[in-house]
Amino acid sequence: MVFNDERGIEMSYTFALVGNPNSGKTTMFNEITGNTQYVGNWPGVTVEKKEGKARRFKDDISIIDLPGIYSLSPYTMEEIIARDYIVDEKPDVIINIVDASNIERNLYLTTQLIELGIPVVVALNMIDVVNLRHDKIDIEKLEEGFGVSVLVASASKGLGVTEVVEKALELAKSATVKKSELSHRIFDNEVEDSLKKVKELVNMLANKSGYSARWLALKLLEEDIKLKEKLDVSEVMMSDIKKLGQELENKYDNDIETIIADNRYRFISGVIAKAVSRKSKGNTLTMSDKIDKVVTNRILAIPIFLLVMLSIFQVSFGSIGSYTIDWLDVFINKTISGFLTSLLEAGGAADWLKALIIDGILAGMGSMLVFVPQIMIVFFFLSLLEDSGYMARAAFVMDRVLRKLGLSGKSFIPMLMGFGCSVPAVMAARTLENEKDRRLTIILTPFMSCGARLPVYALFAAAFFAKNQGVVIFSIYILGILIAVLSGIFLKRFILKGEVAPFVMELPPYRIPTLKGLSIHMLDRGKGFVKKAGTVIFAASVIIWFLQTFSFTFQMVENPADSIMGGVGRLISFVFAPLGFNDWRASVALLTGVVAKEVVVSTLGILSGVGEISEGSAELAIALQTYFTPLKAYAFMAFTLLYMPCVAAFGAIKREMNSWKWTLFTVGYQTGTAWLVAFLIYQVGKVMGLG
Amino acid sequence: MKTLKELKPGEIAVIKSVTGEGIVKRRLMDMGVTRGTEVLVRKVAPLGDPIEVNIRGYELTFRKSEAENIIIE
Ligand SMILES: Nc1nc2c(ncn2[C@@H]2O[C@H](COP(=O)(O)OP(=O)(O)OP(=O)(O)O)[C@@H](O)[C@H]2O)c(=O)[nH]1
Ligand SMILES: [Mg+2]
Numbered sequence: 212m213v214f215n216d217e218r219g220i221e222m223s224y225t226f227a228l229v230g231n232p233n234s235g236k237t238t239m240f241n242e243i244t245g246n247t248q249y250v251g252n253w254p255g256v257t258v259e260k261k262e263g264k265a266r267r268f269k270d271d272i273s274i275i276d277l278p279g280i281y282s283l284s285p286y287t288m289e290e291i292i293a294r295d296y297i298v299d300e301k302p303d304v305i306i307n308i309v310d311a312s313n314i315e316r317n318l319y320l321t322t323q324l325i326e327l328g329i330p331v332v333v334a335l336n337m338i339d340v341v342n343l344r345h346d347k348i349d350i351e352k353l354e355e356g357f358g359v360s361v362l363v364a365s366a367s368k369g370l371g372v373t374e375v376v377e378k379a380l381e382l383a384k385s386a387t388v389k390k391s392e393l394s395h396r397i398f399d400n401e402v403e404d405s406l407k408k409v410k411e412l413v414n415m416l417a418n419k420s421g422y423s424a425r426w427l428a429l430k431l432l433e434e435d436i437k438l439k440e441k442l443d444v445s446e447v448m449m450s451d452i453k454k455l456g457q458e459l460e461n462k463y464d465n466d467i468e469t470i471i472a473d474n475r476y477r478f479i480s481g482v483i484a485k486a487v488s489r490k491s492k493g494n495t496l497t498m499s500d501k502i503d504k505v506v507t508n509r510i511l512a513i514p515i516f517l518l519v520m521l522s523i524f525q526v527s528f529g530s531i532g533s534y535t536i537d538w539l540d541v542f543i544n545k546t547i548s549g550f551l552t553s554l555l556e557a558g559g560a561a562d563w564l565k566a567l568i569i570d571g572i573l574a575g576m577g578s579m580l581v582f583v584p585q586i587m588i589v590f591f592f593l594s595l596l597e598d599s600g601y602m603a604r605a606a607f608v609m610d611r612v613l614r615k616l617g618l619s620g621k622s623f624i625p626m627l628m629g630f631g632c633s634v635p636a637v638m639a640a641r642t643l644e645n646e647k648d649r650r651l652t653i654i655l656t657p658f659m660s661c662g663a664r665l666p667v668y669a670l671f672a673a674a675f676f677a678k679n680q681g682v683v684i685f686s687i688y689i690l691g692i693l694i695a696v697l698s699g700i701f702l703k704r705f706i707l708k709g710e711v712a713p714f715v716m717e718l719p720p721y722r723i724p725t726l727k728g729l730s731i732h733m734l735d736r737g738k739g740f741v742k743k744a745g746t747v748i749f750a751a752s753v754i755i756w757f758l759q760t761f762s763f764t765f766q767m768v769e770n771p772a773d774s775i776m777g778g779v780g781r782l783i784s785f786v787f788a789p790l791g792f793n794d795w796r797a798s799v800a801l802l803t804g805v806v807a808k809e810v811v812v813s814t815l816g817i818l819s820g821v822g823e824i825s826e827g828s829a830e831l832a833i834a835l836q837t838y839f840t841p842l843k844a845y846a847f848m849a850f851t852l853l854y855m856p857c858v859a860a861f862g863a864i865k866r867e868m869n870s871w872k873w874t875l876f877t878v879g880y881q882t883g884t885a886w887l888v889a890f891l892i893y894q895v896g897k898v899m900g901l902g
Numbered sequence: 903m904k905t906l907k908e909l910k911p912g913e914i915a916v917i918k919s920v921t922g923e924g925i926v927k928r929r930l931m932d933m934g935v936t937r938g939t940e941v942l943v944r945k946v947a948p949l950g951d952p953i954e955v956n957i958r959g960y961e962l963t964f965r966k967s968e969a970e971n972i973i974i975e
Pocket of ligand 2: 236237238277
């Protein structure tokens with residue numbers, strides 16, 4: 212707590228949202244703070260700590276959104292982030308988000324949180340689902356059982372949110388923190404007795420470290436190795452504690468972790484029996500089960516998955532998609548371009564300035580911007596998958612396949628996210644249990660074609676495969692998946708050897724995606740691309756224009772081939788010659804594509820002088836036909852798909868790998884693979900007489 | 903000794919104990935797979951593994967190799 216004011220009137224507080232994965236923490240966070248952090252219907256959406264300010268309150272309240280945890284004994288990277296925050300940073304109040312429709316398992320974490328000595332308020336979220344089922348929860352009985360305040364809420368409907376924060380504020384302000392003695396009820400007398408003894412042993416340590424003695428005692432009794440190392444607990448003390456643990460184990464004829472977990476769940480069952488009355492038996496067939504009967508059907512599951520993906524691309528690149536393109540194309544390349552030209556002419560602008568604006572910036576940004584609606588359509592469908600609960604089912608269906616690569620079904624989620632953007636996808640790999648699987652997933656995820664690569668395919672498919680754009684683009688996506696599979700087998704066999712990853716995961720119920728949620732996702736992503744166009748691509752366009760306008764002696768050139776860019780392009784084009792795209796413009800475009808993959812399109816747009824022709828992407832297509840054949844175009848698309856991801860993704864890979872060696876290996880492997888695959892496509896295609 | 907692996911979809915059993923070691927066991931217990939709890943085997947994935955069970959009112963999935971470590975009454 213920070214006292215801002217001498218009289219203590221205005222203060223700042225920190226409240227942390229803590230709860231099981233998928234219980235609605237981020238939805239609550241967005242509701243309290245007005246943020247638009249990522250929400251999705253699968254466990255493990257949030258993988259890092261996020262901070263926001265509560266609106267509508269006099270006091271300065273920071274709200275912390277954390278990754279979900281099932282217990283305070285974390286295994287995966289994002290869970291460790293959450294636990295470390297809770298126990299080390301000590302928020303003023305823990306707002307424990309409990310999914311009321313899955314109350315038993317959610318309260319398991321609550322039994323641990325009340326031991327920490329930090330005030331806890333329970334927000335019984337998703338109460339709408341409980342009401343819909345006509346189940347009844349007696350709040351007073353719950354409060355009595357756990358010794359904490361319980362409030363009902365529905366974050367997605369915005370109900371009870373303010374009350375939760377007010378309650379937390381009240382707790383934070385009441386100077387005396389009421390230590391919850393009720394947590395003593397959780398365990399059998401035998402366990403309590405041993406705990407008391409351990410507590411005496413660790414009292415000093417608790418004072419020194421600032422942890423609650425009870426919590427520390429329990430953790431050490433459970434032999435939490437990470438904590439033991441962190442506090443540098445002496446071997447003597449540890450062996451004393453171990454002895455007490457062994458006594459317990461003998462008494463129960465079971466191991467200590469099982470004893471404690473059993474005790475906790477037994478306590479919960481006791482409270483639940485009094486507080487919850489169910490109309491429905493938990494395991495009757497629900498709507499989710501009916502949907503699952505089809506979606507995870509033995510025969511239909513995989514065809515359905517492929518069909519879903521194919522229809523996404525058919526819609527995006529079929530009539531709806533091309534309609535938006537045509538419309539935007541005319542708008543940007545005729546209306547705006549014409550307007551700007553006349554404006555510049557009327558203002559008597561110098562020729563070079565006119566060229567910079569029309570041929571550089573407008574051509575560069577415009578050739579990419581026309582594809583934003585298509586990208587948004589793809590994101591719309593991806594959000595549909597994410598919000599409905601399909602992601603977790605996909606993991607369930609694909610686990611068997613991924614096990615062949617030594618991975619688990621969980622790796623499928625980052626990969627699916629990779630179809631959106633590689634950056635969050637690479638981070639989503641944090642949910643994987645072991646380091647090798649995480650590394651492997653990070654290497655493979657960028658092979659899933661992200662939204663930014665779409666403009667490249669869209670451009671080439673329209674120019675060279677006008678009749679079956681959807682299918683051609685779909686085949687590129689399939690190629691990415693195929694390469695990921697082969698790479699997985701190869702890397703697991705030779706480089707990232709290790710045991711098969713475990714697979715334990717909860718399957719959330721299907722939820723009908725809300726229009727609000729879907730449009731937030733879609734607009735957020737669309738905004739991202741427009742912002743990128745206004746910043747990164749704007750800057751890149753200016754630079755590219757300069758480099759293609761001036762020679763090495765800084766003279767303006769007539770023919771771009773004589774420019775700096777032309778020189779660089781010719782210098783490196785030998786690398787790409789065996790792949791069929793030896794024209795210097797293609798080489799340069801790939802080089803600039805590292806900045807952001809859409810820049811490939813911008814570069815080609817500028818180099819083809821689209822702005823000047825002001826006929827838009829149709830004209831660009833014609834220009835491309837002068838130095839590409841369909842076969843070369845396909846090899847070019849494959850290369851764009853596979854080679855090293857953009858700078859932003861590179862940064863994410865570096866952060867997540869936390870090692871230069873692995874980062875360079877990753878991008879090296881990807882670029883090498885890209886070269887090899889494009890080479891094979893071109894050479895085999897040539898032999899087959901395709902072009 | 904009967905394990906959860908032997909159950910067919912639609913069958914219900916009560917958990918007697920969870921054997922095995924390490925993080926998977928711990929995780930299963932954290933997720934409510936503890937002694938005395940009722941489980942219903944919901945279904946098997948299209949390719950034969952993993953399985954989906956209903957426990958404590960929610961759906962949980964794990965592999966058959968994990969199911970083998972769950973002893974039932
Ligand atoms: N019916 C209903 N659904 C909700 C409610 N709150 C959240 N949801 C949905 O629950 C799902 C999970 O929400 P998130 O906010 O992403 O959950 P989280 O706790 O942040 O999840 P992780 O980040 O994975 O730990 C989403 O599909 C939400 O739309 C609610 O009060 N009622
Ligand atoms: Mg979240």
